[in-house]
Amino acid sequence: MSFSRSPRNSYGLFRQGISTATRRPRLVGLLYGVNLVAGFMVTIPIYLALNSATATTGFSSELATQFDITLWADVMEDALPTLAGLFSQRFWIFPVVFLWKAIASIGIISTLYSRGLQSFWQGVGEYSGRAIVLALAFLVPVAALGVGIAISVFILSAIWPGEVGEFWIFVVFIPVSLVIGLSVLDLMHDYARMELVIGTNTVGKSMLSGVLWPLRHFNSIGLYAGWFVIALILLAIPTMIDVRTGGLWGVFILQQLFLFARAGVTVAWFGSEIDLYDTALTAELPAIARVEAEPGFAEENQL
Amino acid sequence: MNTRVSAMLKITIPLLAAAFWIQGANARQATISDEPLSDRRVAYTMHVKLDPDSKTVSGTQRLTWRNPDSVPVDELQFHLYLNAFKNENSTFMKESGGQHRGFSAGVQDSWGGVDIMRMQIAADPVADVSPTLPPETGLDLLDRIRFIHPDDDNELDQTVMAVSLPYSVQPGESITLDFDFESRLPEIFSRTGWKTGESGNPFFMVAQWFPKIAVYEIPGQRYVPEDAQKGRWNAHQFHENSEFYADFGTYDVTISVPESYVLGATGLLESEEITDGIRTVRYIADDVHDFAWTASPDFLVYTDQWEHVALRLLIQPAHQAQAQRHFDAAKVALEYYAEWVGEYPYTTLTLVDGIGGANGMEYPTLITCGTIYRLPKWIRALEIVTIHEFGHQYFYGLLASNEFEEAWLDEGVNSYIETRLVDAEYGPGSVIDFAGFQLTDTDAQRIAYTKNSPSRGALFTNSWEYPFGDYNKASYVKPATVLHTLERYLGWETMREFLKTYYDTWRFRHPTTRDLQDVAEAVSEQDLDWFFDQYVYGTATFDYKIYSLSTRRIDTVDEDDASAMYESHVTIERTGDGVFPQILRATFRDGSEEIRQWSGEETWIEMVFRSDEPLVEAFIDPENRILLDTNRLNNRRILQVDADSSLARTAQLRLISFIQQLLVVFSGIF
Numbered sequence: 006m007s008f009s010r011s012p013r014n015s016y017g018l019f020r021q022g023i024s025t026a027t028r029r030p031r032l033v034g035l036l037y038g039v040n041l042v043a044g045f046m047v048t049i050p051i052y053l054a055l056n057s058a059t060a061t062t063g064f065s066s067e068l069a070t071q072f073d074i075t076l077w078a079d080v081m082e083d084a085l086p087t088l089a090g091l092f093s094q095r096f097w098i099f100p101v102v103f104l105w106k107a108i109a110s111i112g113i114i115s116t117l118y119s120r121g122l123q124s125f126w127q128g129v130g131e132y133s134g135r136a137i138v139l140a141l142a143f144l145v146p147v148a149a150l151g152v153g154i155a156i157s158v159f160i161l162s163a164i165w166p167g168e169v170g171e172f173w174i175f176v177v178f179i180p181v182s183l184v185i186g187l188s189v190l191d192l193m194h195d196y197a198r199m200e201l202v203i204g205t206n207t208v209g210k211s212m213l214s215g216v217l218w219p220l221r222h223f224n225s226i227g228l229y230a231g232w233f234v235i236a237l238i239l240l241a242i243p244t245m246i247d248v249r250t251g252g253l254w255g256v257f258i259l260q261q262l263f264l265f266a267r268a269g270v271t272v273a274w275f276g277s278e279i280d281l282y283d284t285a286l287t288a289e290l291p292a293i294a295r296v297e298a299e300p301g302f303a304e305e306n307q308l
Numbered sequence: 309m310n311t312r313v314s315a316m317l318k319i320t321i322p323l324l325a326a327a328f329w330i331q332g333a334n335a336r337q338a339t340i341s342d343e344p345l346s347d348r349r350v351a352y353t354m355h356v357k358l359d360p361d362s363k364t365v366s367g368t369q370r371l372t373w374r375n376p377d378s379v380p381v382d383e384l385q386f387h388l389y390l391n392a393f394k395n396e397n398s399t400f401m402k403e404s405g406g407q408h409r410g411f412s413a414g415v416q417d418s419w420g421g422v423d424i425m426r427m428q429i430a431a432d433p434v435a436d437v438s439p440t441l442p443p444e445t446g447l448d449l450l451d452r453i454r455f456i457h458p459d460d461d462n463e464l465d466q467t468v469m470a471v472s473l474p475y476s477v478q479p480g481e482s483i484t485l486d487f488d489f490e491s492r493l494p495e496i497f498s499r500t501g502w503k504t505g506e507s508g509n510p511f512f513m514v515a516q517w518f519p520k521i522a523v524y525e526i527p528g529q530r531y532v533p534e535d536a537q538k539g540r541w542n543a544h545q546f547h548e549n550s551e552f553y554a555d556f557g558t559y560d561v562t563i564s565v566p567e568s569y570v571l572g573a574t575g576l577l578e579s580e581e582i583t584d585g586i587r588t589v590r591y592i593a594d595d596v597h598d599f600a601w602t603a604s605p606d607f608l609v610y611t612d613q614w615e616h617v618a619l620r621l622l623i624q625p626a627h628q629a630q631a632q633r634h635f636d637a638a639k640v641a642l643e644y645y646a647e648w649v650g651e652y653p654y655t656t657l658t659l660v661d662g663i664g665g666a667n668g669m670e671y672p673t674l675i676t677c678g679t680i681y682r683l684p685k686w687i688r689a690l691e692i693v694t695i696h697e698f699g700h701q702y703f704y705g706l707l708a709s710n711e712f713e714e715a716w717l718d719e720g721v722n723s724y725i726e727t728r729l730v731d732a733e734y735g736p737g738s739v740i741d742f743a744g745f746q747l748t749d750t751d752a753q754r755i756a757y758t759k760n761s762p763s764r765g766a767l768f769t770n771s772w773e774y775p776f777g778d779y780n781k782a783s784y785v786k787p788a789t790v791l792h793t794l795e796r797y798l799g800w801e802t803m804r805e806f807l808k809t810y811y812d813t814w815r816f817r818h819p820t821t822r823d824l825q826d827v828a829e830a831v832s833e834q835d836l837d838w839f840f841d842q843y844v845y846g847t848a849t850f851d852y853k854i855y856s857l858s859t860r861r862i863d864t865v866d867e868d869d870a871s872a873m874y875e876s877h878v879t880i881e882r883t884g885d886g887v888f889p890q891i892l893r894a895t896f897r898d899g900s901e902e903i904r905q906w907s908g909e910e911t912w913i914e915m916v917f918r919s920d921e922p923l924v925e926a927f928i929d930p931e932n933r934i935l936l937d938t939n940r941l942n943n944r945r946i947l948q949v950d951a952d953s954s955l956a957r958t959a960q961l962r963l964i965s966f967i968q969q970l971l972v973v974f975s976g977i978f
């Protein structure tokens with residue numbers, strides 16, 4: 006009986022994540038599909054408003070391929086009342102996305118960790134209440150981050166007045182510190198969820214453990230950063246592919262392929278984080294506990 | 309090349325060559341002409357000193373004014389523009405509520421004003437101004453000063469001063485006055501004053517700063533009737549929305565500032581010396597109607613040359629990387645204006661990168677531009693402001709219409725050429741060109757008119773008499789759109805001839821709207837009353853639209869047309885009180901077209917087409933020539949059966965992908 010799960014190197018963790026994602030196409034499809042349906046639902050009224058404003062004008066195909074602000078001003082005069090009402094009605098999307106993220110994450114964790122023995126929805130059913138409480142609890146450090154950045158901006162503006170300072174503060178400091186800050190919190194949140202689902206801890210203990218996780222396990226930061234860069238690239242590509250560069254449907258499908266891949270990254274990301282969590286936890290356990298835990302690992306290694 | 313010195317070294321060699329050329333050709337003149345270009349009714353000689361601590365400019369001014377009338381004149385009128393910032397009681401402050409162009413009046417110590425300590429008829433008009441002229445010499449006029457308020461009943465406004473003379477100035481004779489005056493500069497919130505820069509050093513924009521004589525209009529000039537007994541002063545108070553009006557002449561101004569200050573001014577630098585830590589410069593300017601200057605220890609100086617024009621740029625250190633963008637834009641403007649309007653007759657042009665509310669302003673041969681740190685190349689704000697302010701050298705500077713009464717002749721005609729030039733030079737996306745979003749100057753100004761209460765605010769209106777705040781629309785974007793429409797109606801060649809003729813005929817002569825219309829009618833050889841009455845003097849607007857479009861197969865063959873098998877009906881509706889001659893293009897299934905013209909006068913009109921193909925599209929103004937039409941989308945209509953969803957579909961598909969991305973990003977936050 007040997008320990009095949011010695012702490013992995015980064016490459017191993019990424020490979021593990023990717024292989025997890027490729028083994029769970031339905032999970033990837035679920036994550037991708039939910040966003041696709043949401044996008045489709047939100048845009049139906051936009052389609053209707055624009056169609057009624059332009060379909061019989063003869064300008065439709067011209068406007069679809071080139072921007073003309075004069076015509077758009079006329080279109081907006083016609084469609085804006087509809088669209089404005091629409092946007093104000095769609096704010097429910099934000100709490101829904103928040104809840105979906107909270108429950109989807111634990112669904113992913115539970116199904117990946119159990120190697121499919123427990124389904125996504127079983128995990129959701131079991132942990133979603135606590136996962137939502139955990140997500141709400143994480144809003145506190147998110148708010149604290151906002152306050153911290155605001156105070157930093159106030160101080161920086163005082164010591165660095167003028168437009169050069171303004172540029173660096175508003176164009177560089179704020180976005181960069183927001184991205185880094187939110188990413189760190191996201192990382193902590195991921196491991197807190199694992200503590201909740203895998204470690205079966207209470208919400209409070211999970212959150213504390215999640216917050217301390219990157220401090221105890223530096224390699225979790227490298228893993229997160231690696232996936233972050235991959236996710237960023239996958240997200241940037243559809244932005245850069247413009248409808249005008251090719252046929253309408255062709256470009257859309259290409260963009261969807263990248264968005265599907267991005268959903269795969271979410272699963273893979275969790276997969277390698279769970280792997281790291283597992284490995285780290287194993288290393289901390291006394292030998293006897295490792296022995297007890299062995300059967301699970303053995304099965305994992307066969308996959 | 310980071311410092312002023314190295315920047316100057318870099319340009320020394322080409323400049324020397326240019327300087328020799330200028331000296332050889334014109335012996336350093338302020339204009340390219342050996343003769344006066346204007347009537348030169350005024351001549352100013354000033355010796356002034358800037359005190360950066362008290363934010364004041366003080367000194368002496370000698371003014372010679374020639375009576376251009378055929379009758380004696382016994383009263384003089386002056387503008388004291390800085391008194392607009394004297395306290396809250398001025399007409400300017402009441403109208404603006406202490407706000408102007410996005411900037412606010414300062415709190416303490418930031419009020420401005422002009423104090424005249426001495427005003428005398430010069431004892432010795434031939435001699436140069438003597439700062440030590442004893443007060444008993446000459447006739448004292450101080451107690452003859454009174455403030456008048458020609459535009460409203462605000463007795464507390466002190467921006468126009470009248471002085472009754474103890475004797476009359478005879479026709480063609482001159483009077484010379486000596487002043488001691490002190491100008492207190494306000495903290496900048498409307499073009500003029502001081503502001504503390506990034507470094508903590510002050511920046512000064514010294515404009516509208518001295519007692520400036522108003523324009524005396526003689527019979528036949530502007531709106532003074534030809535048969536009037538005598539002329540009249542045309543002076544207006546300084547309003548929130550008004551710029552300036554003054555007579556042409558010569559300026560000889562000597563300015564003293566602390567040695568560390570870099571200075572730029574209207575006209576040509578005649579001499580410069582430094583003694584005891586004081587930098588004294590002398591500028592001369594000929595055939596201009598104002599004199600402005602700027603000073604700051606922070607300016608970096610760059611120079612360049614365009615044909616006969618020596619370009620000088622005073623730029624904030626943070627914007628140093630954009631120095632070339634300033635010169636490039638200025639040269640583009642010089643080139644196009646010379647080609648489209650006429651020659652720029654001055655030998656200098658100073659570009660000033662000022663601070664805040666000082667920016668985006670024009671003075672003779674000196675303009676303030678304005679940019680921000682690291683302004684991206686795809687936002688052409690810097691280029692457009694530079695080109696626009698340079699354009700004022702023609703309409704504000706050389707033609708010098710009355711901006712109080714007919715602001716559109718300056719801002720509007722200038723905006724028209726600005727948009728035309730910017731779009732010609734930079735192409736689609738001339739204002740903003742980023743990731744497929746292209747904002748073009750002409751379009752931007754067009755929608756700023758058509759989508760902003762277009763029926764409010766006539767071009768021809770006193771600038772302070774727009775009750776609903778329509779000054780900007782009626783002075784900038786609407787005239788630009790009106791003139792673009794006129795250009796497309798007359799043709800560019802005619803329009804260009806009109807611009808050139810207008811400039812040649814009226815430069816240095818303060819043309820009016822009527823004069824401009826006269827030139828347009830003479831050049832185009834047609835009566836344009838219908839156009840000017842509706843769109844310049846009036847507030848007419850219009851929207852022509854295809855109300856309905858139908859086509860049907862007819863069984864009986866038309867008697868007149870044996871081949872006709874389809875009858876199509878197009879109903880056109882005109883909303884609004886404006887009329888414009890129109891063209892309709894009818895397109896049939898086989899691609900053939902038929903053009904119909906009509907006067908545009910009817911509120912609705914039905915057109916019937918009989919042909920062997922069904923009508924599939926009707927399009928009013930297919931070439932987009934009538935920019936005044938407040939809605940273009942409804943100018944065109946296709947059959948219901950041909951309804952085309954491609955825009956809605958494209959927008960939807962793009963948005964779906966976008967929302968998916970947004971959801972991914974958003975879920976990453978939590």
Ligand SMILES: [Zn+2]
Binds near residue numbers: 722
């Ligand atoms: Zn302007």
